[in-house]
Amino acid sequence: MRRTGSAPSRRMPSARAALLVLLLAGGARAEEGLPSLTGEPGDAARGRAIVTSRQRGLCLLCHAGPFPEERFQGDLAPSLAGVGARLTEGQLRLRLVDGRRLNPETIMPSYYRTEGLVRVGPAWQGRPILAAGEIEDVVAFLVTLRD
Amino acid sequence: MARVLINLPRTARRGEVIEIRTLIQHVMETGYRPRADGSVAPRDIITHFACLYNNEEVFAAxxxxxxxxxxxxxxxxxxxxxxxxxxxxxGDNGFEQTETRSLTVT
Amino acid sequence: MRRLALALLLLGATAEARESSFALMSPETQAMQREDSANPGMLWVEEGRALWDSAGCAGCHGDVAGMRGVAARYPAFDAAPIDLAGRIAQCQEARQHRTPFPRESEEALALAAVIGLQSRGIPVNPPDDPRLAPALARGEALYRERRGQLDLSCAQCHDANAGRHLAGSPIPEAHPTGYPLYRLEWQGMGSLQRRLRNCMTGVRSEPYAYGAPEYVAIELFLMRRAAGMAVETPAVRP
Known part of the structure; x- marks a missing residue:
């Protein structure tokens, strides 16, 4: 599915953009995704560092991806290769922030949700896995993964 | 006294090659590991092992x-x-322990 | 599909469908478990043999070989659901009138190891006691409950994704047949509760305290789920 609206889209998709999405998707489910959490563009280099960190992003525990220097990548989730071509920036952001909205059974942690969690360890209470700026950095990086 | 397991035959034929297996309960603190307070845990390892067969060293590590x-x-x-x-x-911190076993060769 | 298989297993289907994490290990690590002369867990077993006499267990129970089959029948019910380590502590306190060895102490692990060894090879078979039913249900609920900042449940990895890889590590089905066991990562011996705490910390959840009834409930559920598989104590794991 092609990206719509101005690139990189930072504002709430207009009704026209949403309609365009619907048309291009051939009438398939129109998933709008989420708008920017900060209104500022993310830093793709910082985003890559977060994605490859097994302490911050945790991504490679489950996902493989185009990171030749990283060994022992997981296979619990789809590869990140090409994800920027398959999903829009808004859709990527939605999956990061709270993938459970799309699939209640997903093993993808909600990187920007703090409600509804059970027995969170004291070191992690009261804050999401990633801060808003970090989410934007990761999204800015993931949209660059086109192949 | 660290707990030790030694495995070897009690008897052997003259000239037979026998295998001896040893296992000793001991921490191996590398000397590089940081503790929770940030200080480095000092090294605490076994540094040397030797086997004497009728007082002649036949194996050392x-x-x-x-x-x-x-x-x-x-x-x-x-x-x-x-x-x-x-x-x-x-080993470190003055650790030293000797175990003996007898071997009957026929 | 996995849920159906699990339900069948809990109804007493064959053990062959399930796999011990022994099968996921390298040949070298498997050899370490198989060879009593190389298995570091046997150091704790030897400690346990000595404690069996010096701590007075032999006075009532005779030779430790009389413990054959005991470990395979835990968790059990005695005033409340109880695991083997809890039973040992209860014996020390109520019958020997002494302070029990603390949970996860070297002595407690050593006694659990030597008693567990007497059940090695025997099929896991916790008692079918109706008084255990509430704990079994609670254990299953805890196993399926998403927890921690990462919001994950045991079932999501160990049922739905067993055999796939978390980073480089294969995810086992999580049958606790070999506890207490020697973990290379720990460079020491540990109980199932220690392992459960590691997992809970891993999903950024607050673990329960050692000895908590939640662990007994989870262990009861896991042992019912593993029923028929052979005890491996003292196991070796990466």
Missing amino acids: ELAPAIAANPFLSFSLVAAESGILAFTWT
């Missing part, structure tokens, strides 16, 4: 921090004569 905890050392020797096998482990 120098151990370094990369060796795992509770080190397992296995080696072979030729059963030449009946006698005593003495196994000695030495």
Whole structure:
């Protein structure tokens, strides 16, 4: 599915953009995704560092991806290769922030949700896995993964 | 006294090659690991192992921090004569322990 | 599909469908478990043999070989659901009138190891006691409950994704047949509760305290789920 609206889209998709999405998707489910959490563009280099960190992003525990220097990548989730071509920036952001909205059974942690969690360890209470700026950095990086 | 497991036959034929296996319960603190308060835990490892067969050294090993905890050392020797096998482990903080076993060679 | 298989297993289907994490290990690590002369867990077993006499267990129970089959029948019910380590502590306190060895102490692990060894090879078979039913249900609920900042449940990994890889590590089905066991990562011996705490910390959840009834409930559920598989104590794991 092609990206719509101005690139990189930072504002709430207009009704026209949403309609365009619907048309291009051939009438398939129109998933709008989420708008920017900060209104500022993310830093793709910082985003890559977060994605490859097994302490911050945790991504490679489950996902493989185009990171030749990283060994022992997981296979619990789809590869990140090409994800920027398959999903829009808004859709990527939605999956990061709270993938459970799309699939209640997903093993993808909600990187920007703090409600509804059970027995969170004291070191992690009261804050999401990633801060808003970090989410934007990761999204800015993931949209660059086109192949 | 660290707990030790030594595995070797009680008897052997003259000239037979026998296998001896040893296992000793001991931490192997590398000397590089930071503790919760940020200080580095000092090294605490076994540094040397030797086997004397009727007072003659038949096997020895120098151990370094990369060796795992509770080190397992296995080696072979030729059963030449009946006698005593003495196994000695030495290490940091004055650690030293010797175990003896007898071997009957027929 | 996995849920159906699990339900069948809990109804007493064959053990062959399930796999011990022994099968996921390298040949070298498997050899370490198989060889009593190389298995570091045997150091704790030897400690346990000595304690069996010096701590007075032999006075009532005779030779430790009389413990054959005991470990395979835990968790059990005695005033409340109880695991083997809890039973040992209860014996020390109520019958020997002494302070029990603390949970996860070297002595407690050593006694559990030597008693567990007497059940090695025997099929896991916790008692079919109706008084255990509430704990079994609670254990299953805890196993399926998403927890921690990462919001994950045991079932999501160990049922739905067993055999796939978390980073480089294969995810086992999580049958606790070999506890207490020697973990290379720990460079020491540990109980199932220690392992459960590691997992809970891993999903950024607050673990329960050692000895908590939640662990007994989870263990009861896991042992019912593993029923028929052979005890491996003292196991070796990466």
